[in-house]
Amino acid sequence: MNRFDRVKVLLTGAGSGIGRATALRLVSEGAEVYAVDLSGAGLAETAAAAGGGPGRILTRTADAADEAAVVEAVRAAADGLGGIDVLVNVAGIHRTTPIEQLTVADMEQLFRVNTVGTALFCREALPHLPHGSGVIVNVASSAAAHGNPYMTAYAASKGAVLGFSLSLAAEVAHQGIRVVPVSPGSVATPLAGPHVLPAGLDTSYYGRIRAPFGTAEPEQIAGVIAFAASRDAGYLTGAEIRADGGSHI
Ligand SMILES: NC(=O)c1ccc[n+]([C@@H]2O[C@H](COP(=O)([O-])OP(=O)(O)OC[C@H]3O[C@@H](n4cnc5c(N)ncnc54)[C@H](O)[C@@H]3O)[C@@H](O)[C@H]2O)c1
Numbered sequence: 001m002n003r004f005d006r007v008k009v010l011l012t013g014a015g016s017g018i019g020r021a022t023a024l025r026l027v028s029e030g031a032e033v034y035a036v037d038l039s040g041a042g043l044a045e046t047a048a049a050a051g052g053g054p055g056r057i058l059t060r061t062a063d064a065a066d067e068a069a070v071v072e073a074v075r076a077a078a079d080g081l082g083g084i085d086v087l088v089n090v091a092g093i094h095r096t097t098p099i100e101q102l103t104v105a106d107m108e109q110l111f112r113v114n115t116v117g118t119a120l121f122c123r124e125a126l127p128h129l130p131h132g133s134g135v136i137v138n139v140a141s142s143a144a145a146h147g148n149p150y151m152t153a154y155a156a157s158k159g160a161v162l163g164f165s166l167s168l169a170a171e172v173a174h175q176g177i178r179v180v181p182v183s184p185g186s187v188a189t190p191l192a193g194p195h196v197l198p199a200g201l202d203t204s205y206y207g208r209i210r211a212p213f214g215t216a217e218p219e220q221i222a223g224v225i226a227f228a229a230s231r232d233a234g235y236l237t238g239a240e241i242r243a244d245g246g247s248h249i
Contacts, residue, residue, distance in 0.1 A: 003230045004031035004055065008081040010074065010125055011035050012064055012117070013091030015042020017189030018139065018225075020049070021218035022088060025226050027055040034077035034084075035059045037091065064091045064117030065109075074124035084128040086229045089118040089138045092158075094191045096150040096198055107153045114157040119164055122179075132176035137228045138165045139221075140183045142244040149205050150198055158183075162240060169238030178237035180228040185244025187216045213245030 004026050011026070013019030015037030023035050027050040035057055037043050043059040050057045058080050062073040078084050092114045095106055118138050125136070141158040143151050162181050169179035186192055192215075197203045224243045227233055 002030035002054065003226070003232065004029040006055075007031045007085050008083050009033045009086040009088060009229070010077045010081075010084050010121070011088045011090065012121060013037060013089070013139075014046050014059070015039040017090075017191060018184065018187060018218045018221045019088075019090035020046045021222035022090060022225050023057060024050050025219070025222040026229075027053065027057055029055070029226065031055040031086075032081050033057045034081050036062050036064075036073050036077070038063055064089075064121065065112040067120055070117070070120040071124055074121065074128070077125075078128045083130075084125050085130060085133065086135045086137070087121060087125040087129070088225060088229060089121050089136070089161075090225075091117060092139065092191070094151075094154050094196060096196050097153065098150055098198055098201060099152060102153060107156075110153045110157040111160065114154075115160040115164065118161050122164075122168060126172065126177070129175075129177050133231075134175070134177040135229050135233075136165075136168070136177070136179045137225050138179070138181050139225070140165065140181045140240070142183045142185045142242055142247065144183055145242070146209075146248055149203070150201065166238055166240075173237060178233070180233065180236055180238075181240045182221070182225055182228055183240055183242045183244070184216060184221045184224075185211055185242075185247045187218055187221055189218055209247050211245030211247035212249070216243065216245055 014035030143155040165181035
């Protein structure tokens with residue numbers, strides 16, 4: 001099934017985890033992916049893994065938190081691919097901090113990368129997206145809707161991604177452009193896992209919310225993102241897809 005045959009996709013966060021798995025999934029379905037990440041080494045690994053096609057991958061290092069870099073990256077993607085049909089925002093960072101230790105710098109960095117970065121890529125890519133078929137998929141987090149101790153600022157930055165995406169969906173619906181926030185639960189990537197929890201604090205909550213379907217592999221979230229970006233989801237916009245393995249049922 002080549003749902004993305006010659007579809008031009010701009011994808012952020014493609015140097016690791018969910019973003020890499022998404023790049024591989026889309027290229028395997030025929031997409032032409034312009035992959036952006038802060039990490040050149042990560043992008044090189046992704047490109048090597050995607051080498052078999054049938055789609056193709058171009059890469060560029062850029063900081064999603066840097067407005068000028070985002071403007072340039074989107075322009076380069078449109079030039080390199082000859083347009084942009086789909087934008088997928090996966091780039092993100094995570095911090096766990098007890099509230100007493102939360103700093104303005106922590107909050108600003110989380111919002112700058114996760115929220116402002118996502119918003120900038122949307123703003124810049126939108127003029128390129130075709131009316132009637134353009135799609136934006138923004139990766140939020142189940143933390144946007146469900147409390148997680150020590151993740152206040154991260155959860156707030158992802159709640160902002162969710163709210164931003166729902167409002168943007170309403171704003172561009174008349175152009176036939178879909179916007180779908182995807183909220184993963186716990187996914188086995190370098191960003192997540194017990195190692196990111198603060199040492200010496202009560203983390204029993206995380207034992208209690210273990211998802212019946214366990215921790216996701218990045219490929220399982222990539223499959224959801226690919227669905228949301230595909231024509232199979234042509235009637236889906238302004239609605240969150242929460243892929244959390246049933247952690248809150
Ligand atoms: N892993 C999880 O459990 C989980 C759960 C819910 C949501 N998410 C979200 O999924 C997304 C992907 O996370 P992941 O788990 O694959 O993590 P990851 O760390 O494996 O990948 C994140 C990628 O984003 C890139 N990145 C970070 N800051 C950047 C910046 N300023 N500019 C450009 N690229 C930048 C990193 O270099 C990395 O390649 C994130 O937005 C994360 O918040 C992850």
